[in-house]
Amino acid sequence: MDVAQLKRQLIAFTELLYREGFLDEQFNQLQQLQDENNPNFVAEVVTLFFEDAERILNELANNLDQQSVDFKKVDAHVHQLKGSSSSIGAQRIQRVCIIFRTVCNEKNVEGCLKCLQQLKHEYALMKSKLETLFNLEQQILAAGGPPSI
């Protein structure tokens, strides 16, 4: 595939991500922060986010597994995840986090577990989408296109 086609594909895919609400304006801003001084900025941040999110999800699963759930801890974790997700513009995860926090404030274990499930699902989706996005970008780079959109 030539660069132009790849580029069009990338644009279409990005648009899709925006339209389906996976990403918001913040991701756009993030991309703008990437320049020649900082060529892999977006990828770095997103990787960081993935690591962070996976850790938090594990922690959450552990916490909710216990007999007596420490809701304060859960809330802190969810808050963290919410902050990270809003920073990269993963707004669907952010929204689930908001719901999670309200459920957590009600001390509703069932609801928390459900939210965690949803969070995991959203996270997996997000991860696959972003990976696709980065793959496309890599391909463009490999094909000799400009470094970013």
Add this chain to the structure above:
Amino acid sequence: MNLARVLVFSLKVGRLIWIICWWLVSMISMNWFLSGGIMDLRTSFLSGKMPLNWWEMVLGKISLIHHGYNQFIGSKRVSKTWWKKLLYTWVVGTGIVSMWVFFYMSSQAAEKRKEMLVSMCDERARMLQDQFNVSLNHVQAISILISTFHHGKIPSAIDQRTFARYAERTAFERPLTSGVAYAVRVLHSEREQFEKHQGWTIKRMDILEQKPVHKDDYEPEALEPSPVQEEYAPVIFAQDTVSHVISLDLLSGKEDRDNVLRARASGKGVLTAPFRLIKTNRLGVILTFAVYKMDLPSNATPNERIQATAGYIGGIFHIQSLVEKLLQQLATKQTIDVTVLDTTNQSYPISMYDSSSNTSDNDLSYVSMLNFGDPLRKHEMHCRFKEKAPWPLLEMATSTGILVIALLLGHIFHATMIRIAKVEDDCRKMMELKKRAEAADVAKSQFLATVSHEIRTPMNGVLGMLQMLMDTDLDVTQQDYVRTAQESGKALVSLINEVLDQAKIESGKLELEAVQFDLRATLDDVLSLFSGKSQEKGVELGVYVSDRVPKILIGDPGRFRQIITNLMGNSIKFTDRGHVFVTVYLIEEVMDSIDVETESSPQNTLSGFLVPKRRLSWSKFRSFSQEVPICPSVSSISDPINLIVSVEDTGEGIPLEAQSRIFTPFVQVGPSISRTHGGTGIGLSISKYLVGLMNGEIGFVSIPQVGSTFTFTAVFNNGHSNLGEFGGPQINTQSILSTSEFHGMTALLVDPRPVRAKLSRYHVQRLGICVEVVPDLTYGSWSVLNCGMVKIDMILMEEELWDDSSSSLPIFLNHLRDNDPGAAPKLFLLTNSVSSSRTSNGTTTAIPSKPAVITKPLRASMIATSLRRVMGFRNRTDLRNGETSRLALRNLLQGRKILVVDDNDVNLKVAAGALKKYGADVVCENSGSKAISLLKPPHQFDACFMDIQMPVIDGFEATKRIREAERSFSGEYGRGNGSQDGKAVNCHVPILAMTADVIQATHEECIQCGMDGYVSKPFEAEQLYREVSRFFASQTN
């Protein structure tokens, strides 16, 4: 008369009670308003030493009521039972009082009655006794007569006829006797002689007494002669009324015998017990006196008296008829019953007279003792009222009256209490409802705020996407669609912002900033916003700011801009021809001079169209009508600048009937307006509120089909008076304008309309260019200037002159060319419409062809750009608007050492990335404690961005500790090293809060903890710049 007096008395008493009650009630009600008053009253009474327990009681009661009222507020039930008890006590008390009054009055009446009875009875008894005594005396006198003339003379001087006649004629002297008789003492030895002498035999009486005969059957001859006795007492003389007793032997009658024996033994008059008289058979009493043969000494023994006895005189008393006769003489005999009793035998009293017809059980009776001169006999007179005591109607009426009055008072009191309770209850209900309504209102505002906020977020997504879409490869049609969509989206966002503002206003959350800003630049911005629209419509747009308005003001530029935008937007919306003209003056200026508003003639307005008198729009302002200091309420403003801003248009105006409600939210002039022009109709209400926040007033004048003028006042602070407090050059646009490249140049402005000339001159002068104004191009007017020393660098000319006054134009142009071809002044046309001049805009043409054109609305920056282009200056500041802040930010942050603290690594990385992009040297930390350890004075960091919500030590806490450390540091070293610049500055590191929740984390909270401001997370270039520039800019200076 008695009744009337009592009635009057009771009325007086009732009135008194009434007055007291009213006083009481009024005191109670007064007491509720003046709770302290009663204490004063009490002390005054006490100090007056009024020994009135009653007062004390009343006052005590009032204070009790007051106490009860206080409790009322606390618990209603307590007071309810309390005043019910009071009411019951009152009713029972007054019932008792009325009963007492009743009994008291009736006892008084009974007493009086008794007294009356006593007096009447005594009167009768005394009369009876007197009469009796009189009779007694006379009977005694007759006895003396008998002894003198019958026994003293021999032969006797008295015979039966004489005696009878005498007795008859002196009967009036003995009112109580029905007759008198004389019996002589005859011993048995003398009987025969006596009978012979008299011609009749002595007859016995006892048989008559045993079987009394009827009066008519009485025959003296049929009587039996007396049996043989030791002595006899036959009656020899008798009054005619009792002549039937002649020859009867008194000693044979049981009663008479006792009488006779007692009389002669005592020598005094004696009385028989009442008995049936012979022949008349009526009840009577016989009084007997003994007649002695000689005068006896008063101390003679009974035996001597018996021996000396010659005869016996007897007076017959018909008690019944006599008493009746006596009593008839008294007028009020009917009212009482009189009974006369002989009570010699106590156990068996004999009734002598009884006038009572029936034995009434009237218990009220009185007994008077009678003394008839016989010590052996006792008589009593019993009196009682014939009729029972009358019903005590008066007493009943009085007490009932009192009771009724008291009950009425009770009812009034009861009704009052109920009324008060009801009012209180209603009041409480109202309060509750009010609270609920307010809560609902707040909820509504909250809802509005939330919803608008929620709508804004997805709208940003839409707009962002559209923006991105525009960057992609689109054909012309697609681009047009996208642009339209984006315009609509922007309109929607601005609408939402308005609604959000309205909600904020309603919930009272809207607060004004106080930052430095350049009023002229702000107005220029607004002007540029509307320039497209005005050019499209062919409406002339102008802004004029008086020279006396300071360059830098302190206030809320955003909100000021909002008001201006609103008013100008409305004006442009409704104006299809003519002009929209914004003027800014100081209030003092307007008040001092009249010439600023002498634009009544059409020639004197900006576009030549008629406008309403501007003065009318502020005629209702308080600050004008009163000669008070213009902003007495704003004490915090040290150097107030009172601006008056007018937005004048020549649009269709506001219909008269709609003028009263245009400041009401969501109300538009008519339903068709929103269809034709759009909008929600809350702009003006928001503007009005904002003006209010700026301590100003807003008003307008509008004439349909002529135009409207909106005028508002606002109070700002002078920006130059306290530069130290607020940061330095916040306004970067200022630096663009105040370029000195045009300084010292002179321009000739050709404009026939003074107002427009003034406007143009104002804008050109802002660039530092001297402006000379001439009305037209006739030689005389400009040559005067030209011949002088002044070198004219440019000529600014209204477009209409270029078209119309062609007669003088060529001459003028020729002159220009001839004068000095090398340094000929550049000619500019000031034009309103875009289309006619766009093609030639910006091209430096030769003078005979079309000159350079400056498109209105005039702005300093616009003029500067055009001038530069034509005059060949380098266009240094050709920057896109959005880029300015970014560039400025880059300038500010370049090389700064900044610490970013966030527990979230992703956030940390993004923030750091953003700051690095602007050239900052960023150090990242992920906990509050590390931040504290790094931020120890003297600081090596220029600034710190800190997340608020962090585990262990949050942003607020960390900031507090850092500030403490700074304080102690400056305490230690600040004194000694204060003079050295570097250290003194480093004592305070700017800390900015980073928060995702801009609404929650209020500015105040941040300031309280010692933070310098806050930025929203993720960063926005504009906001970041605004915050950062506050302290970095001042440092660079």
